[in-house]
Amino acid sequence: MLPSETIAALARQLYDARKTRTQLRHFSKAHPGMTVEDGYAIQREWVRLEIADGRTVRGRKIGLTSRAMQQASQIDEPDYAPLMDDMFFQAGGDIPIERFIAPRVEVELAFVLGKPLKGPGVSLFDVLSATEYVTPAVEIIDARIEQFDRHTKQMRKVFDTIADNAANAGIVTGGRPVKPDAVDLRWVSALLYKNGVIEESGVAAAVLNHPATGVAWLANKLAPWDECLEAGEIVLGGSFTRPTTALPGDTFHADYGPLGAISFRFV
DSSP, X not given: OOOHHXXXXXXXXXXXXXXXXXXXXXXXXXXXXXXXXXXXXXXXXXXXXXXXXTOOEEEEEEEOOSHHHHHHHTOSSOEEEEEEGGGEEETTSEEOGGGOSSOEEEEEEEEEESSOBOOSSOOHHHHHHHEEEEEEEEEEEOOSBOSBOTTTOOBOOHHHXXXXXXXXXXXXXXXXXXXXXXXOGGGOEEEEEETXXXXXXXXXXXXXXXXXXXHHHHHHHHGGXXXXXXXXXXXXXXXXXXXXXXXXXXXXXXXXXXXXXXXXXXX
């Protein structure tokens, strides 16, 4: 593990980078012995700084749920991060792009919990039982730590991504909420339009074969920290499309078919 003073200093850099929209170079380059545990320690310290500012945690996100992304990141499991209250945006509105550095958009399903989920031993069926409803969601990801190093062009390590709040920066929910047993969640599909052109499409089964699988994984992953997923929390289950770059003036429309759609614009 990195020394506690180093973890605190790196968390402060991320805190400042988000506010000033200034990208950082890879932590893993300056600290080659950095581990996944260090990444989460930095993330937790950053969250403490945000909470000290009056922010609250409204849920969690799960990332790196596709096999291709895990192989690219050289890991064999997803990652996770909290959803802070100032990351939520209204569907159908304008989103200020100055809130971000290098925003990209992904299509997901969000699970709104009616009952808490506490591991170990949480199963996919426990998740479905605890879920009040599932709703379409779009995640806005960002890079306070450069995705590619400005000099070497090397891709950042998973430790950097985890420290950087697992790349999370925003969430837009909308469409039609459904009970988890009202549809076969594996076969929920979506088309992502950017400025009227289909950029991406996908099906929710691409997320670990079932989008609730990641929620169960997360509940069990939090157990050693004596943490759980609380009733009322929103959990982003993981993207089933590749990220799409967003620029000022871009309009996005995620069409989930029978589950409705989410539209918004970056201004």
